[in-house]
Amino acid sequence: MSELQKKKLRVVVKALEKPKVVLKFVWMQKEIGVALDHMIPGFGTIPLSPYYLWPRKDAWEELKALLESKPWISELHRVFLLNQATDIINLWQSSGGDLS
Numbered sequence: 001m002s003e004l005q006k007k008k009l010r011v012v013v014k015a016l017e018k019p020k021v022v023l024k025f026v027w028m029q030k031e032i033g034v035a036l037d038h039m040i041p042g043f044g045t046i047p048l049s050p051y052y053l054w055p056r057k058d059a060w061e062e063l064k065a066l067l068e069s070k071p072w073i074s075e076l077h078r079v080f081l082l083n084q085a086t087d088i089i090n091l092w093q094s095s096g097g098d099l100s
Contacts, residue, residue: 021073023081025088026051029097034059034085036066054089 022045026033033051040046049066052059063085067078 021048021070021077021081023084023088024051027092027097027099031056032059032089032092032097034063034089036063036081054092060085060089 020039022037022039024035024037031053033053035051036049037045038048052062067073
C-alpha cells in the first residue's frame with residue numbers, strides 16, 4: 001500500500017459529548033416558570049419539560065422528579081441544576097417578582 005493510500009484510509013472519530021441540559025426561566029410578577037431544555041451545540045435547544053410555575057405548584061419538586069426520571073443526567077449534574085433553580089427561585093422571592 002502506498003503512502004497516499006494509507007493517508008486516504010485515515011478515520012477521525014469524534015468522542016461523544018455528554019448531553020448538555022440547561023434550565024430556562026420565565027420571570028413574572030406573580031410567579032416564576034422553570035423548565036429544562038436539552039442544548040444541542042450549533043442547533044439550539046429542545047424542551048425536555050413544560051414550564052413549572054412556582055408558587056402555583058412546587059416547581060422544585062416537579063423539576064427534581066423530572067431529573068430523576070432521566071438516567072442519562074448524572075446525579076452531580078442533577079444536584080447542580082436543582083441548586084441553580086433554588087438560587088433563582090430564592091432571588092425571585094426576595095425581589096417580590098420585581099426585576100428593577
